Amino acid sequence: GQQLNQSPQSMFIQEGEDVSMNCTSSSIFNTWLWYKQDPGEGPVLLIALYKAGELTSNGRLTAQFGITRKDSFLNISASIPSDVGIYFCAGRIIQGAQKLVFGQGTRLTINP
Amino acid sequence: ETGVTQSPTHLIKTRGQQVTLRCSSQSGHNTVSWYQQALGQGPQFIFQYYREEENGRGNFPPRFSGLQFPNYSSELNVNALELDDSALYLCASSPTGREQYFGPGTRLTVT
Numbered sequence: 001g002q003q004l005n006q007s008p009q010s011m012f013i014q015e016g017e018d019v020s021m022n023c024t025s026s027s028i029f030n031t032w033l034w035y036k037q038d039p040g041e042g043p044v045l046l047i048a049l050y051k052a053g054e055l056t057s058n059g060r061l062t063a064q065f066g067i068t069r070k071d072s073f074l075n076i077s078a079s080i081p082s083d084v085g086i087y088f089c090a091g092r093i094i095q096g097a098q099k100l101v102f103g104q105g106t107r108l109t110i111n112p
Numbered sequence: 113e114t115g116v117t118q119s120p121t122h123l124i125k126t127r128g129q130q131v132t133l134r135c136s137s138q139s140g141h142n143t144v145s146w147y148q149q150a151l152g153q154g155p156q157f158i159f160q161y162y163r164e165e166e167n168g169r170g171n172f173p174p175r176f177s178g179l180q181f182p183n184y185s186s187e188l189n190v191n192a193l194e195l196d197d198s199a200l201y202l203c204a205s206s207p208t209g210r211e212q213y214f215g216p217g218t219r220l221t222v223t
């Protein structure tokens with residue numbers, strides 16, 4: 001089945017640093033989504049990407065849909081303490097149900 | 113605030129029992145999906161409903177079943193609970209089928 005390889009698995013950074021994480025797959029996806037999940041909560045949608053090559057920003061967050069449709073990255077600039085959490089990429093396929101396939105997550109820890 | 117609510121928040125069941133989890137999504141969100149998230153993992157797709165019909169299922173056995181109702185609520189039923197069913201169960205709704213908005217989840221513990 002489809003699998004997403006998300007890296008890095010964890011990051012430990014200083015407040016104010018920029019962050020970069022990415023997802024790759026051997027499968028083609030029609031949509032890439034980036035979510036953030038806090039402990040005990042459901043994932044919250046950060047950015048949605050719908051076309052190959054698309055670059056989209058949401059405040060300090062920027063994400064891109066890879067040209068091959070098999071990868072995506074998320075950048076966070078000037079990190080702040082509330083950025084702490086687990087970030088998931090998700091690819092959407094259209095084969096019957098429009099299910100999301102998730103990466104394993106990137107755990108972000110920020111030292112003040 | 114996604115407008116997706118789930119109940120209960122937490123649940124403890126015994127192996128072999130049956131459980132029903134509930135989800136309420138926003139008006140107009142005709143698509144609802146259910147995911148299972150084990151500790152330390154990304155969510156795994158269980159199934160999806162569109163206008164009260166199941167239109168796709170992930171790699172889960174038939175003892176996982178669901179219903180979607182006209183009032184944008186839905187249920188996930190799990191029969192013959194096993195210890196490995198312990199997880200966070202997430203409901204996600206979508207107005208278009210493209211982006212999905214998640215509820216807070218139900219934490220199920222099977223002992």
